[in-house]
Amino acid sequence: MNTQETLLWINEQFSHTNELVQKTLEYEQKNIAYMYIKSLIDNEMLQKTIIKPFFEMANMEQFKLYVQALPQFEEVPAKEQVLLEIMNGSILLEIGNELCLIDLKLSKNDEVSSASVEMTIHGSQIALSDNLLTNLNLIRSYYRQPTLNIEYMSLGEVNQQKVAIVYDTEKVNTQALKLIKEKLQRVDKQVISAANQFNNYLNDKRFSLFPQMIMTEPPDRIIYNIAGGKVVILQDGSSQCLAAPVVFFDFMNTMEDDYHTVIISTFLRLLRYLGFFISLLLPSIYVGVTSYAPEVFRTELALTVAGSRMGVPFSSFVEVLFMLFFMELLLEASIRLPKAVSATATTVGGLILGTAVTEASLASNIMVIIVSAVAISTFVIPVNEMAFAIRIVRLLLIVITSIFGLAGLTLGFLVFILYLTSLDSYGEPYLRVYNYKKNKERSEGHL
Structure with missing residues (x-):
């Protein structure tokens, strides 16, 4: 590669900005030249690593050997790659008509943060940071196996974010790894700001209701x-990562299940699945029973429900949709409002809504209890992506039940199960219990 041509080409690329810094150092028959983007470089590291040793070394040969021994040293690849490395925080250094790259990136987002999405009582309380190298260091520190492999690529035409694919070469599902690599290479987007976006870009079924990858921190x-x-995808600038392939049961488990005794863990899992079914089916059962088959209840309970609905001018279908709509608004408001006011606003909104609608006879007292139970049950689902999917399926089941009654609810639930069985996550059946021990043999058998 011609040194002068490369330097001229890089200068042309940055001709529209004043961020590129070019300097020449000369001292006692020694001279070097370097260029970098000033907002990306750690000036203190530049002083200690390059400038100070240059003036202290006896001759150019000694300084050249010193630079080549630096852990940040990198030989110059193609000029397009040089341009990308400069924009990633490297210094392009010219020594004796030879070019090299020194990584002196200034990082302000490399502090490990506390978990804010997947809250736990037991176990680790730390989460990923926005810095890719920090996250990889964290994973390496926890996973002390030589078989851990990391592959890099840059995605996004505009921001050219670095993406890391992390997996264990001995345990990885090779079929899923091959599919993920192929799909990543086909991603054609201008800007990719977070790893979570790959949940859409890597999914062949763009309109699939259920997530094919799990987000975690x-x-x-x-x-x-x-x-x-599993294969884990991390991106520089993103504090969450994606893991695939996944099965339905991955979204219902938490790491705390491994920190309790078997009896307690089993109880907590059963509690989550019970909350899952309550959140999914309870509103539809209410609509189906009150509108089509009140004889399903005991006589006393049926009379109580009927008495509670006295004066309500709407059908049970409209009543349920009305209450669920405002519940969804409260959930969305609790997410979007600032933390200082979100708890107060949603609590006051819930109290006013529950009291006012019953006093105005717009909804029954039992309906308020059902909506509260559904909201609490939704929060039991550990992973938000699955909770969002269940909220949509719940509305579909309510519509089907309002038209066809309890028979429609039964048929709709069976269709829901059949839909889950038809899904797969990178070759992994969605409703299969994941067998980690046989994963390697099975994935290789598919190839």
């Missing part, structure tokens, strides 16, 4: 997924 869950043969 605690290192212990990431290590658990890698050890289970």
Whole structure:
């Protein structure tokens, strides 16, 4: 590669900005030249690593050997790659008509943060940071196996974000790994700001209701997924990562299940699945029973429900939709409002809504209880992506039940199960219990 041509080409690329800094150092028959983007470089590291040693070294040969021995040293690849490395925080250094790259990136987002999405009482409380190298260091520190492999690529035409694919070469599902690599190479987007976006870009079924990858942030869950043969995708600038392939049951488990005794863990899992079915079916059962088959209830309970609905001018279908609509608004408001006012606003809104609608006879007291039970049950689902999907399926089941009654609810639930069985996550059946021990043999048998 011609040194002068490369330097001229890089200068042309940055001709529209004043961010590119070019300097020449000369001292006692020694001279070097370097260029960098000033907002990306750690000036203190530049002083200690390059400038100070240059003036202290006896001759150019000694300085050249010193630079080549630096851990940040990198030989110059193609000029397009040089341009990308400069924009990633490297210095292009010219020594004796030879070019090299020194990584002196200034990082302000490399502090490990506390988990904010997947809250736990037991276990690790830390989460990923926005810095890719920090996250990889964290994973390496927890997963001490030489078989851990990391592959890099740059995606996004505009921001050219670095993406890391992390997996264990001995345990990885090779079929899923091959599919993920192929789909990543086909991603054609201008800007990719977070790893979570790959949940859409890597999915062949863009309108699939259920997630094909699981988003997570605690290192212990990431290590658990890698050890289970999953492929983990991290991106520079993103504090969450994606893991695939996944099955339905991955979204109903938490890392705390491994920190309790078997009896307690089993009880907590059963509680989550009970909350799942309550959140999914309870509103539809209410509509079906009150509108089509009140004889399903005991006589006393049927009379209580009927008495509660005295004066309500709407059918049970409209009543349920009315209450669920405002519940969804409260949930969305609790997410979007600032933390200082979100708890107060949603609590006051819920109290006013529950009291006012019953006093105005717009909804029954039992309906308020049902909506509260559904809201609480929705929060039991550990992963938000699955909770969002269940909220949509719940509305579909309510519509079907309002038209066809309890028979429609039964048929709709069976269709829901059949839909789940038809899904797969990178070759992994969605409703299959994941067998980590046989994962490697099975995935290789598919190839």
